[in-house]
Amino acid sequence: MDQNNTEMKIKTQDVEAYLCSKYPGQRFEVTGCTPMAGTARDYDEWFYNALDADGNATNESSFVAKGTPDGENYELTDDFYGELISDEIARNIKRATSEAGFAAIDVKVSFWEQFGSDEVKDMSALDVLTGKINAGNDIKVFLDGSELKPSSYDNVLPALEKVFSQKRFTGDYYVVILKDKDADPARERLYSDSFTL
Amino acid sequence: MNSNLTIEEIVLINNLLYAENLGGPKGTFLSPGQEMKTIGDYVKGTLKNSDLIEDDKEYSTGITGSEYKEILAAVNKNQHLKDMIIMQVHIESSDAGGGRSALLYDPAYNEAIVGFKGTEGDAEWIDNLSGLCRVPTAYQQSALDWYRSLDLSGYDIITVTGHSKGGNKSKFITLMDESVDNCFAMDGQGFNDEFIKKYASNIREYQDKILNINAESDFVNILLNDVGKRTYYLGTNFGRLGFVENHCSNALLFFDDQGDPSVWKAQKQDKRMSDLDHMLNSFVRSYPSGKKEMLYNALANIIVCAKNNDSEGIISSFTGEKYSDNTADLLAFILRYKEEKPEIMASLQEILSQNGFDTAMLGVIDFVTNHELLMEFVGASPNSIIGLLRLNNAPKELVSFLQNHRELFDFLILTASKMRSIDPTKYRGDDMTPDTAGGWFSSFARRTDRGKKVLIAALIFLLILFFLFLFVVH
Numbered sequence: 001m002d003q004n005n006t007e008m009k010i011k012t013q014d015v016e017a018y019l020c021s022k023y024p025g026q027r028f029e030v031t032g033c034t035p036m037a038g039t040a041r042d043y044d045e046w047f048y049n050a051l052d053a054d055g056n057a058t059n060e061s062s063f064v065a066k067g068t069p070d071g072e073n074y075e076l077t078d079d080f081y082g083e084l085i086s087d088e089i090a091r092n093i094k095r096a097t098s099e100a101g102f103a104a105i106d107v108k109v110s111f112w113e114q115f116g117s118d119e120v121k122d123m124s125a126l127d128v129l130t131g132k133i134n135a136g137n138d139i140k141v142f143l144d145g146s147e148l149k150p151s152s153y154d155n156v157l158p159a160l161e162k163v164f165s166q167k168r169f170t171g172d173y174y175v176v177i178l179k180d181k182d183a184d185p186a187r188e189r190l191y192s193d194s195f196t197l
Numbered sequence: 198m199n200s201n202l203t204i205e206e207i208v209l210i211n212n213l214l215y216a217e218n219l220g221g222p223k224g225t226f227l228s229p230g231q232e233m234k235t236i237g238d239y240v241k242g243t244l245k246n247s248d249l250i251e252d253d254k255e256y257s258t259g260i261t262g263s264e265y266k267e268i269l270a271a272v273n274k275n276q277h278l279k280d281m282i283i284m285q286v287h288i289e290s291s292d293a294g295g296g297r298s299a300l301l302y303d304p305a306y307n308e309a310i311v312g313f314k315g316t317e318g319d320a321e322w323i324d325n326l327s328g329l330c331r332v333p334t335a336y337q338q339s340a341l342d343w344y345r346s347l348d349l350s351g352y353d354i355i356t357v358t359g360h361s362k363g364g365n366k367s368k369f370i371t372l373m374d375e376s377v378d379n380c381f382a383m384d385g386q387g388f389n390d391e392f393i394k395k396y397a398s399n400i401r402e403y404q405d406k407i408l409n410i411n412a413e414s415d416f417v418n419i420l421l422n423d424v425g426k427r428t429y430y431l432g433t434n435f436g437r438l439g440f441v442e443n444h445c446s447n448a449l450l451f452f453d454d455q456g457d458p459s460v461w462k463a464q465k466q467d468k469r470m471s472d473l474d475h476m477l478n479s480f481v482r483s484y485p486s487g488k489k490e491m492l493y494n495a496l497a498n499i500i501v502c503a504k505n506n507d508s509e510g511i512i513s514s515f516t517g518e519k520y521s522d523n524t525a526d527l528l529a530f531i532l533r534y535k536e537e538k539p540e541i542m543a544s545l546q547e548i549l550s551q552n553g554f555d556t557a558m559l560g561v562i563d564f565v566t567n568h569e570l571l572m573e574f575v576g577a578s579p580n581s582i583i584g585l586l587r588l589n590n591a592p593k594e595l596v597s598f599l600q601n602h603r604e605l606f607d608f609l610i611l612t613a614s615k616m617r618s619i620d621p622t623k624y625r626g627d628d629m630t631p632d633t634a635g636g637w638f639s640s641f642a643r644r645t646d647r648g649k650k651v652l653i654a655a656l657i658f659l660l661i662l663f664f665l666f667l668f669v670v671h
Contacts, residue, residue, distance in 0.1 A: 031290055038503075040217070040255045049290050060346070061229065062290035110230040112222040136222065138230045172223075172242065174234060185233060186282045186302050187351070194238065 011074070015046045015065060018076045022117045023084070027051040031062065043068040050080070066114055077114035081123055082135075086110070088125035093139060093169075100163040102156060103144045105181050112136025130168045137171025145190045146180040153177055153191040161195050172196050200356045200379040201306040204410060204430075205450075205458050206278055207381045211360040212268050212446050213239075214299065214314040215257040219265055220246030227297040227314060229286050236301070237279030240272050259445035268447060271458045280304055287343055289336070296336055298363075300347055308354040311344060311370075315361030315446070323497040325362055325386065328421060329481060330489035332392045333369060340366040341373050354378050360446045361385060361417055364409070368424055371406050372399045380407040384444055386420035390482065390629050393422050397631035400424055413463035414443040419474035421481070422628040429463040440548050469544035475626025476541055480530045482624035488523060495520035495527075516604040521611060529615035532566045537621050569613040576609035 012030045019028040027050070034045040044067040049057035065078035086109040097104040111128070113136040120133075128135045143156065157175055164173065173195050179188040202210075213236065216226040223230070224243045231239050243250075250256075252263035260268075272278050282302045289296035301310040316325060324336040333341075349355055356379040357367040364385020371380035373396075393400065407425025411418040412432035432448040442448060449460045484492060495514055502510030515524045535541045542563055565571045575582055579599070586596050599605065627633075 040257050047288065047290065057290060059290060061286065062288040064288060108233060110232075112230060114222075138223075140233050174238060176233070184351075186284055187304065187307075189304075192235070192238075194241075 011067070012046075014074070015048065015067070015076060018117060019048065019065070019078065019080065022078075022120070023080060026080075027055070029055075029057070033067075046076075050083070075116060077116045079111055079114045081115060081120050082109070082111045085123065085125040085128055089129050089137075089139070092125070092129055092167075093141060093164075096163050096167055096169070097141060097143070097160060100159045102160070103147060103181070104141055105144050105178060105183075106142040106185070108140040108142075110138045112138060129170070131170030134170075137169075138174075139171055140174040140176065142185055143175065143177045144181045145177040145183075148177060150190070156191075157193055157195055161197065164197055170197050198379045198406060198408065199354055200381070201277075201303065201308060201354070202310070202356065202381070204381075204460050206275065207358055207410065208383065208446070208449050208460060209268060209272055209275070209278060209458065210301070210310065210312055211358060211363070211383050212260070212265075212450070213272065214297070214312050214360070214363065215260065215446055216243070216265060216268075217257055219243050219256055219262070219269075220249035224250070226283075227286050227288075227299055229288075231283045232286055234283055235279060236272060236281045236283065239283065240269050240279065244269055244273065257446075259442055260447050264447055267452050267456065268450070268458075270456050271450075271452065274456065277303070277305060281310070284309075285347070289339055289343070296340065296362075296366075298340065298343065298359075298366075302352075306354060307352055308356060309347075309349050309352040311347070311355070311357045311367075313340060313357070313359030313363030313366045315359065315363045323493075323501070325365075326493040326497045326500070328365070328386065329389055329493045329496075330391075330486065332389065332395055333373075336362070337366055337369040341370050344370050344374065349376060356381065359383070359385065361444065364418075368407055368409075372396055372403050372424065375403070377403075377406060380425065381410055382407060382425070383410045383446065383449075384412060384415040384418045385409065386417050387423040387628065389421050390634070393424075393629045393631060394634040397634050400631045410449070411466070412443050412448045413465070414440070414467040414470055415448070416440075416470060416473065417444050419470050420477065422478070422630070427466075429466050431461040431463050469547060472538070472541050472544050474628070476531070476534050476538070476621075478626040478628065479534065479621060479624050480527065482626075483530065483619075483621070484526065488526070491520065492523040492527070495523040499524075512602055512605070516602070516608045521608060525608060525611045525615050529612045529619055530621055532612070533616050533619045534621035535563070536567050569616045572613035572616075573610055576606045576613060579603050579606040582606075 011033070015030045016028055020026065028048050029051055030046055030048045032047045034047075036042060036044050046065040046067055047062040048065060049059055049062065052058050063078065063080055065076055068075045068077075089109045090107040093107045093109070094104045097107075113134065115135075123133060127133045129137065131137075141160070148156070156177065160173065160175060175193060175195075176185065176189055177191040178185060179190060213226045216224060218224055220243060222228070224246065225231075226239060234242075247266060247269075250262040250266060252261065252266075254262050256262055256265055280303075282304065283299060284302050285300040287298045289298075297314040299312050301312060302308075303310060324334045327334045328337075344357070355377055357370050357377050358381040359365075359367040360383040362385070364382030365387070367380050368382050368385060369388075371377040404425050409418060409423060409425050409427045411427060411429050413429040414432055430449045431451075432443050433451060450458050451461060452458055498520060499511055499514045502508075502514065514520050535545075565575060583596060583599055586599070
């Protein structure tokens with residue numbers, strides 16, 4: 001452990017340098033690591049926070065980067081890119097939902113894939129949304145049910161699927177119809193289902 | 198307790214908390230991407246990739262793909278679980294980071310279920326051991342801080358649960374925050390004596406909210422002093438990891454032909470585990486508080502080295518200057534304890550043989566280690582011992598290992614010298630409760646049988662001398 005501590009310190013600095021060079025203008029702090037040894041994983045997990053100008057963490061839950069030994073190299077991947085493109089993707093989804101005739105109260109966007117430093121150069125939100133870059137899009141769309149008749153709930157998904165496909169969107173889509181625009185997204189659900197594009 | 202969860206459902210939820218990379222990243226339950234989905238959505242999405250889940254691959258410690266498929270199929274048949282919503286997933290960002298937890302919502306009964314995953318990595322193992330001497334540990338505190346950051350105001354029932362370290366965090370939160378209605382701790386370790394004394398009133402007030410769900414042969418729930426009601430369940434033995442499997446989160450689950458899960462109550466805790474529990478408690482109580490920090494560093498070092506398959510690191514924990522004093526203390530205590538309570542040797546022998554170790558030599562080791570002088574002789578004669586092993590056709594690996602690690606012989610001498618000053622029955626090994634805190638545990642509790650024997654022998658000797666004196670005078 002004592003020797004590992006030194007090795008860990010070196011790698012902590014490497015991970016911070018990797019993140020800072022990949023996302024210029026952002027500041028990061030690596031808080032810990034779960035090495036793969038003794039776990040069922042084939043990669044190390046690095047926990048890190050994004051910092052604001054005062055050095056305070058901007059996130060409550062930690063971000064996780066993965067480190068995989070590859071011969072003499074150590075390959076790092078992360079999903080922080082999601083923080084930079086998810087707002088734009090959410091706007092695109094809201095617009096498309098509106099075109100399909102529904103009001104999206106909220107859209108939550110996440111991604112299942114992690115990328116290394118070379119894979120996200122010039123990554124655009126649209127490239128990710130349309131699957132040019134396969135990021136494993138996972139998108140939840142919350143709709144206002146006060147404007148819908150219960151008998152029409154089953155028609156919502158096909159309508160959204162049609163518009164999203166025309167726009168070549170890809171990913172998993174979870175559609176949740178809430179009681180009204182102020183409804184609690186967990187307690188006041190009227191309907192939910194999913195489709196994959 | 199007013200939770201609407203069955204024990205089977207609690208065990209299934211705790212298994213989901215460990216589910217990771219089943220058929221790809223979407224198969225990770227505790228991932229921010231699952232937030233606002235139902236457990237049913239998660240299971241549906243994961244089972245979509247069930248072809249990619251390898252049956253024989255271990256996806257979390259001790260649980261294979263085929264076992265996870267059984268667990269997912271069982272959840273998929275349980276509408277109550279499927280309707281629960283994954284409200285929030287949390288990955289600890291403070292300190293060394295990594296601990297994972299989730300807030301689930303049961304819409305059927307407006308119940309919040311806050312679940313904590315077990316030990317994540319090295320940092321949490323170190324934190325587990327710091328529980329020997331710290332009140333509270335950093336990770337217990339950060340779990341409580343996160344719990345208190347949740348908006349739980351709209352729920353009718355609040356339940357916390359977790360397996361292993363997750364169970365310990367759940368118990369800690371229940372004792373520290375009155376908002377908790379129910380705590381289901383699976384195989385979770387307890388708390389040190391200082392904790393029991395410091396929080397005696399909290400324990401008295403809230404312990405009825407805690408139900409410990411332990412596998413009868415689990416070896417983690419025995420650590421330190423437990424709090425709350427204890428129940429024991431039969432554990433399945435899949436025969437892959439041997440004894441270690443008793444601590445796997447799915448050990449309690451039995452599946453019938455239809456894939457329906459059930460748990461079965463055991464009559465009581467496995468005696469081997471209660472013996473070990475007593476031994477460990479006695480040791481921790483006997484250890485000087487000023488040395489506990491170093492002891493926990495030494496144990497943490499051993500565990501982390503073991504996890505990393507670093508055998509040199511383990512040996513240096515025993516023989517190196519930094520920790521040898523503490524590890525020799527521990528070993529000396531165990532050896533003296535087994536002299537006083539030989540039944541512990543039978544328990545250890547059973548545990549080792551269940552793990553595939555050849556226990557044929559154990560009798561010899563038992564004999565040698567019952568005699569400090571013999572141990573010192575062995576320690577002082579590395580060449581003779583190695584020669585003797587060669588003559589008796591001992592495995593070449595063992596001989597060459599000892600040749601390369603002659604420092605182990607010095608360690609043996611150090612251990613033997615410490616054995617003389619140890620009285621392993623000086624402190625009792627029962628779990629401390631708020632009612633016994635400050636009583637017989639904390640002081641020179643009772644005279645030992647050995648002490649009594651010495652005292653009686655001395656008295657008899659004095660009486661004989663006295664009568665001899667009278668006889669001579671007469």
